Amino acid sequence: MPIAFAIIAALTVVSAVAAMSLRNLVHCALCLAVAFAGLAALYLQLGAPFAGWAQVLVYIGAVAILIVFAILLTRSDAPSQPTFSRSWIVGVAVALVVFVILARAISSSSPVHNISEAPERPEPTIKAIGNQLMTRYILPLEAMGLLLTAATIGAVIIAMREPKPADAERKQNPS
Amino acid sequence: MTPLHYYLLLSALIFCIGLAGALARRNAILVLVGIELMLNAANLNFIAFWRYLPADAAVTGLMFVIFSIAVAAAEAAVGLALIISIYRHYKTVNLDKVDSLKG
Numbered sequence: 321m322p323i324a325f326a327i328i329a330a331l332t333v334v335s336a337v338a339a340m341s342l343r344n345l346v347h348c349a350l351c352l353a354v355a356f357a358g359l360a361a362l363y364l365q366l367g368a369p370f371a372g373w374a375q376v377l378v379y380i381g382a383v384a385i386l387i388v389f390a391i392l393l394t395r396s397d398a399p400s401q402p403t404f405s406r407s408w409i410v411g412v413a414v415a416l417v418v419f420v421i422l423a424r425a426i427s428s429s430s431p432v433h434n435i436s437e438a439p440e441r442p443e444p445t446i447k448a449i450g451n452q453l454m455t456r457y458i459l460p461l462e463a464m465g466l467l468l469t470a471a472t473i474g475a476v477i478i479a480m481r482e483p484k485p486a487d488a489e490r491k492q493n494p495s
Numbered sequence: 496m497t498p499l500h501y502y503l504l505l506s507a508l509i510f511c512i513g514l515a516g517a518l519a520r521r522n523a524i525l526v527l528v529g530i531e532l533m534l535n536a537a538n539l540n541f542i543a544f545w546r547y548l549p550a551d552a553a554v555t556g557l558m559f560v561i562f563s564i565a566v567a568a569a570e571a572a573v574g575l576a577l578i579i580s581i582y583r584h585y586k587t588v589n590l591d592k593v594d595s596l597k598g
Contacts, residue, residue: 325497329505336509336532340516345524352528355509359535362502363560366546371538371560378564383531383571390524390575394582411518419511426503436498438547444554449561452554460558464565471569475576481583 324365332358345391353384367443502543510536523578523588527571534567 332355339351356379363372426432453461513532520526538560545556582588 322497325501329501333505333508333512336512339528339532340512340520340525345522348525348528352531355532356535359509359539362505362539363542366502366542368542368546368557368560371542371557371564374561374564375538378568379531379535382568386571386575387524387528390578393579394524394588407521408519411520412515414518415511415515418514419507422507422511423504426500426507432500432503433498435547437496439549441553444557449554449557452558453561457558460562464562468565468569471573475572478573479576479579 325362328358328361328365332362345395346388349384349388349391352387353380356380356384367438367441369443370446370449499543499547502539506536506539506543509533509539521590523581523590523593524575526590527574527578530574531567531571534563534570538563 335351335354335358339348339355342348342351356375360372360375360380363369363375510533513529513536515529516532517526517529520529541556541559541563545559578588581593585593587593
């Protein structure tokens with residue numbers, strides 16, 4: 321196993337576990353950003369720089385910051401739950417079972433095991449990606465634009481402050 | 496170079512960490528974080544298979560990842576807006592307390 325892969329993989333897994341298990345929510349969000357950075361490094365290592373930098377821009381730059389904002393906006397003083405509740409044990413057990421099944425499937429499939437060398441291939445340039453996006457994948461691209469627009473408008477409308485019942489009544493019969 | 500199944504195992508591990516978090520944590524924001532981790536694990540699989548398997552088109556796997564990142568961004572925005580709206584109604588984001596539809 322190459323040393324770079326081992327270091328990045330360990331960093332990613334440790335920070336993902338920390339993001340899911342720490343008690344302080346802001347620490348969780350920061351660990352999540354580190355896990356996203358590790359995944360971006362893996363993309364770069366796999367020869368996909370465009371996807372890697374898109375990951376940095378979208379996930380670290382937007383999603384992690386959005387999550388920090390949401391945590392700060394919804395901070396409450398409610399007493400935190402005990403760490404080892406019943407749902408905790410059930411959730412971890414289900415995830416363990418899923419992991420064992422997946423790992424067995426991966427390690428027992430011979431086609432996957434015979435591949436240890438990636439075929440020599442020139443890295444796709446940004447120009448090639450743009451060409452493909454504008455020709456073969458033009459319809460998905462348009463649908464994606466529509467989806468993003470709808471999601472933005474929807475998010476703003478959902479999160480908009482709704483009028484209080486008292487205000488609405490006052491508006492209906494001003495006296 | 497790293498064999499393909501190391502990437503697949505790493506991706507499965509990240510998926511299961513996200514799954515455990517989404518099932519075990521009771522904070523709505525952390526459930527969303529778990530779902531994001533699961534989406535990222537799927538993206539890693541796409542890139543790994545794209546890199547290691549011979550493909551007829553040069554950038555197919557990359558396109559999957561790019562579109563998947565865009566969908567995940569839209570999902571995160573709507574999800575967090577919903578959580579903020581829930582917080583405004585119930586003054587909590589604990590999923591055990593948001594049970595008005597429970598019979």
